[in-house]
Amino acid sequence: MSEFLQQLVNGVTWGSVYALIALGYTMVYGILRLINFAHGDIYMLGAFFGFYAPGLIVVAGARAGEWLEGVHRALHGVPVLGPGVGRLAAALSAAGSMPNALEAVLVLVIAMVGCGLVGIIIERGAYKPVRGSSRLAALITAIGVSLLLENGGVLVFGPDPKFFPQIIPSSNIALGGGVTISNQQVIILVVSVLLMFALRFIVTRTRVGKAMQAVSHSHMAASLMGISVDRIITFTFVLGSMLAAAAGVLVALQNPKIEPYMGVMPGLKAFVAAVLGGIGNIPGAVLGGLVMGVAEVLVVGYVSPTYRDAIAFVLLIVILLVRPAGILGKAQAEKV
Amino acid sequence: MTGDVLLELDHVTIQFGGLKAVADLTLQIGRGELVGLIGPNGAGKTTVFNLVTGVYAPTVGRILFEGRPIQGMKPHAIARRGITRTFQNIRLFASRCCRDNVCIAAHQHARAGLADAVLRTRRFEDDERDIQRRAGELLEILGLSAWADTPAAELPYGQQRRLEIARALAGRPRLLLLDEPAAGLNPQESDQLMHLIEDIRQRFHLTILLIEHDMRVVMGICRRIAVLDYGVRIAEGTPGQIRTDPRVIEAYLGEEVHADLGAGG
Amino acid sequence: MRRTLWLAGVLVVLVALNVTLPQLLNPYLFQMVVLCGINVILAVSLNLVNGFTGQFSIGHAGFMALGAYGSAMFSLHVGQGWVAALEAAHVPGVVAQGFALLLALLLGGLLSALAGYLVGLPSLRLRGDYLAIVTLGFGEIIRVIITNVDAVGASRGLPGIPGWVNFFWVGLGVAAVIFLSLNLARSTHGRALFAIRDDEVAAEALGVDTTSYKVLAFVLGAFFAGVAGGLFAHYLSYLNPNSFTFLKSIEVIAMVVLGGLGSVSGAVLAAVVLTLLPEVLRPVKDYRMVLYSFMLIVLMITRPQGLLGNRELSLAWLTRRRRRAGAPSA
Numbered sequence: 001m002s003e004f005l006q007q008l009v010n011g012v013t014w015g016s017v018y019a020l021i022a023l024g025y026t027m028v029y030g031i032l033r034l035i036n037f038a039h040g041d042i043y044m045l046g047a048f049f050g051f052y053a054p055g056l057i058v059v060a061g062a063r064a065g066e067w068l069e070g071v072h073r074a075l076h077g078v079p080v081l082g083p084g085v086g087r088l089a090a091a092l093s094a095a096g097s098m099p100n101a102l103e104a105v106l107v108l109v110i111a112m113v114g115c116g117l118v119g120i121i122i123e124r125g126a127y128k129p130v131r132g133s134s135r136l137a138a139l140i141t142a143i144g145v146s147l148l149l150e151n152g153g154v155l156v157f158g159p160d161p162k163f164f165p166q167i168i169p170s171s172n173i174a175l176g177g178g179v180t181i182s183n184q185q186v187i188i189l190v191v192s193v194l195l196m197f198a199l200r201f202i203v204t205r206t207r208v209g210k211a212m213q214a215v216s217h218s219h220m221a222a223s224l225m226g227i228s229v230d231r232i233i234t235f236t237f238v239l240g241s242m243l244a245a246a247a248g249v250l251v252a253l254q255n256p257k258i259e260p261y262m263g264v265m266p267g268l269k270a271f272v273a274a275v276l277g278g279i280g281n282i283p284g285a286v287l288g289g290l291v292m293g294v295a296e297v298l299v300v301g302y303v304s305p306t307y308r309d310a311i312a313f314v315l316l317i318v319i320l321l322v323r324p325a326g327i328l329g330k331a332q333a334e335k336v
Numbered sequence: 337m338t339g340d341v342l343l344e345l346d347h348v349t350i351q352f353g354g355l356k357a358v359a360d361l362t363l364q365i366g367r368g369e370l371v372g373l374i375g376p377n378g379a380g381k382t383t384v385f386n387l388v389t390g391v392y393a394p395t396v397g398r399i400l401f402e403g404r405p406i407q408g409m410k411p412h413a414i415a416r417r418g419i420t421r422t423f424q425n426i427r428l429f430a431s432r433c434c435r436d437n438v439c440i441a442a443h444q445h446a447r448a449g450l451a452d453a454v455l456r457t458r459r460f461e462d463d464e465r466d467i468q469r470r471a472g473e474l475l476e477i478l479g480l481s482a483w484a485d486t487p488a489a490e491l492p493y494g495q496q497r498r499l500e501i502a503r504a505l506a507g508r509p510r511l512l513l514l515d516e517p518a519a520g521l522n523p524q525e526s527d528q529l530m531h532l533i534e535d536i537r538q539r540f541h542l543t544i545l546l547i548e549h550d551m552r553v554v555m556g557i558c559r560r561i562a563v564l565d566y567g568v569r570i571a572e573g574t575p576g577q578i579r580t581d582p583r584v585i586e587a588y589l590g591e592e593v594h595a596d597l598g599a600g601g
Numbered sequence: 602m603r604r605t606l607w608l609a610g611v612l613v614v615l616v617a618l619n620v621t622l623p624q625l626l627n628p629y630l631f632q633m634v635v636l637c638g639i640n641v642i643l644a645v646s647l648n649l650v651n652g653f654t655g656q657f658s659i660g661h662a663g664f665m666a667l668g669a670y671g672s673a674m675f676s677l678h679v680g681q682g683w684v685a686a687l688e689a690a691h692v693p694g695v696v697a698q699g700f701a702l703l704l705a706l707l708l709g710g711l712l713s714a715l716a717g718y719l720v721g722l723p724s725l726r727l728r729g730d731y732l733a734i735v736t737l738g739f740g741e742i743i744r745v746i747i748t749n750v751d752a753v754g755a756s757r758g759l760p761g762i763p764g765w766v767n768f769f770w771v772g773l774g775v776a777a778v779i780f781l782s783l784n785l786a787r788s789t790h791g792r793a794l795f796a797i798r799d800d801e802v803a804a805e806a807l808g809v810d811t812t813s814y815k816v817l818a819f820v821l822g823a824f825f826a827g828v829a830g831g832l833f834a835h836y837l838s839y840l841n842p843n844s845f846t847f848l849k850s851i852e853v854i855a856m857v858v859l860g861g862l863g864s865v866s867g868a869v870l871a872a873v874v875l876t877l878l879p880e881v882l883r884p885v886k887d888y889r890m891v892l893y894s895f896m897l898i899v900l901m902i903t904r905p906q907g908l909l910g911n912r913e914l915s916l917a918w919l920t921r922r923r924r925r926a927g928a929p930s931a
Contacts, residue, residue, distance in 0.1 A: 035733070130901050130902055133901065135730065136657060136858070137858075137901045140855070141901040141902070144897030147894035148891060148895060151890035271734070272738075275734065307745075309745060313738035320731055321724075391802075412806075412808050412809055412811065415806060415807055420808075428800070430800075431799055440792045440793060443807070444808030453791070503807060506807075
């Protein structure tokens with residue numbers, strides 16, 4: 001029994017990662033009816049941006065520190081401001097040795113911002129031009145972008161796997177009954193939940209979020225209401241990419257091995273999770289992600305590890321045959 | 337209502353969630369009739385068409401064609417029984433030429449199978465010749481011969497509407513459902529359409545059910561009119577009766593059509 | 602009579618080429634010709650589904666894999682034995698092998714066709730993108746299964762498949778799939794497929810059994826993908842599941858899209874171009890895939906209808922140009 005609970009804990013943790021990625025798929029599909037094949041590769045980029053982030057922090061900190069030190073010297077003798085700038089300069093120069101928690105947060109933010117930018121580039125560069133074309137054309141463009149990111153990654157990062165720095169050293173916390181959870185898993189869960197709540201807040205309580213909902217119902221009607229459909233679409237991509245990036249960093253904190261093709265399988269599985277929950281439906285993506293995570297862990301634990309990847313497709317086939325709209329989805333009828 | 341009933345809707349209701357798009361509708365169309373189906377926007381007229389052609393299955397009730405129930409049958413099977421239609425929003429096969437559009441509709445009467453087609457047997461050649469000939473005839477009757485090889489998407493609007501009708505005829509239907517065929521046509525074109533509809537009705541021994549908002553067309557060619565409002569049949573009768581029926585006038589109250597109804601000659 | 606003449610003519614040409622080509626081309630070029638042929642069969646067969654009928658099938662590699670492994674297993678366990686027996690009875694080697702190969706190809710094709718039916722029937726009523734995902738999933742499941750079954754070599758691969766394929770058989774496969782596609786296109790059944798692509802609702806309303814036709818296209822496409830797989834297996838004499846990944850499916854899709862969805866000659870042209878292109882790009886091997894993906898994106902943005910769009914390459918087009926250039930018209 002305790003093993004089962006342990007599996008559940010692992011499953012829910014993995015599930016929240018899938019949920020984060022699935023949210024991006026579902027939002028983009030809801031707004032564009034496009035399956036963004038490249039989304040899994042954004043997850044990969046998040047991990048890589050996170051990988052290079054600490055180095056970036058050190059270098060940036062050193063440069064900023066130097067420059068500010070110059071300012072400090074110029075302000076010599078000025079009360080309050082002078083010493084203040086001096087302390088800031090010193091702190092920046094020593095950026096490499098900041099406390100772990102702070103560095104982790106910074107790494108996460110950098111990865112998220114980086115991938116947000118990538119999301120904008122992809123959307124504006126590749127998807128916007130084909131928005132008027134057929135669905136197959138858009139699908140192929142998405143596949144092309146995915147391949148570009150993967151192979152571009154091999155070219156830029158090199159094909160050998162890299163190892164994500166252990167910013168947060170691992171330690172286990174006993175939950176009782178023989179079940180343990182690692183601090184990394186806790187972080188994954190906490191950060192995921194926070195991000196999901198943040199997303200929910202944005203979508204339901206802010207003007208931008210309501211505009212997103214409007215656009216997902218009808219581009220035409222939304223634009224007639226004065227909503228800039230283009231901007232909202234870009235914003236949706238940015239949000240989705242940021243969530244995928246976060247997932248990448250969180251996973252890398254726990255499983256440090258990263259390589260350019262690491263996004264393929266998680267991306268595919270997260271997509272299945274989105275379909276499972278009802279594609280276009282945000283709570284559905286979360287539900288689907290959890291179901292996927294738990295199912296996968298249980299299959300690996302109780303059936304066989306070799307069928308780990310296959311379970312995703314089995315779930316996919318089942319849901320599409322039984323209830324294509326997904327668990328929380330509503331079937332859309334075509335007006336004749 | 338003469339003896340031979342071709343189409344019968346028997347207490348048909350269709351419910352979408354909480355909304356009854358068509359409520360307890362009973363309607364009979366006799367063989368050879370030209371019946372109009374009118375009503376304000378959203379009254380459920382196209383839904384009736386969709387029910388008859390099998391796009392929807394009724395929640396309650398039966399639909400009988402030539403005495404046999406057809407509710408719940410798939411659209412292509414109902415087309416094979418002899419009911420074809422045109423669409424409110426033109427649904428032509430845009431990339432295909434006019435001739436092909438009509439040929440496709442004759443598909444159900446093709447005798448040659450797949451093997452015949454691939455191996456180009458005698459049966460296929462004969463079949464194909466028949467299909468092409470009939471398509472040519474229909475295009476001729478509908479005045480579309482000049483556009484036979486033009487992709488349907490490139491046709492002027494009026495000709496597109498005619499092509500939809502030509503297509504519907506290619507299936508050799510006994511019942512033809514026309515969904516707003518005069519939409520977007522100017523008065524001359526509407527006049528031509530009226531003559532065309534009457535012409536094909538006689539030539540092909542058709543029974544026609546017509547949805548239309550253009551009252552001139554409806555009053556001009558329909559012998560009998562049924563009026564729907566909010567999914568319910570509120571009146572039925574000759575054009576003269578419908579024109580002066582207070583319930584009908586009230587249903588249309590506020591719409592421009594009211595003036596046409598009151599005046600009309 | 603005309604038809605049998607045509608058939609005889611094609612066979613003669615194929616036999617002639619079969620004899621001469623190996624003399625004329627070095628082994629590398631010959632291999633290119635064979636691979637082009639196999640890819641042509643894949644592209645034209647996928648064109649039936651994605652091009653004619655407008656469906657989103659992106660798991661073609663799975664059908665190819667089934668045909669490849671199916672035919673290979675048959676040849677290894679049954680076919681080879683029969684050939685040996687026939688040769689012992691003084692049947693010429695070419696005939697015996699040809700017979701066994703034909704049988705193996707047909708069986709592989711039928712296995713794929715059956716899979717196509719089982720996958721297609723429930724899935725083809727789904728919306729476009731969903732069908733894409735199901736076919737993608739199917740392709741991946743096949744690959745995972747093959748990788749986990751020892752009897753077919755799992756991830757080590759399946760060696761020792763009799764190498765009975767020569768140019769004649771590849772050419773025959775190409776001729777068959779093109780012949781079928783062109784004749785289908787210009788028939789009432791082909792028209793039905795195109796109608797489904799343009800407007801499925803209208804097609805259904807006019808008497809076309811859309812579900813049956815979609816499944817038909819799917820099954821035909823799968824059959825020929827299986828045949829292509831069989832040819833592939835019996836040419837390389839070795840199979841590895843890594844040849845049948847999603848990437849392979851994408852390559853075939855790229856061919857169909859580049860050629861123009863619905864155009865048979867377009868698919869042929871594009872298949873040849875895209876088979877030769879990676880070889881031409883060999884010097885820039887590292888950049889090959891990056892360039893390839895760039896090409897896909899640029900193609901979709903600039904010319905989504907592909908090279909030939911909806912049309913076929915035809916002699917009529919050439920003669921029309923000559924007439925316009927000033928030659929007296931007929």
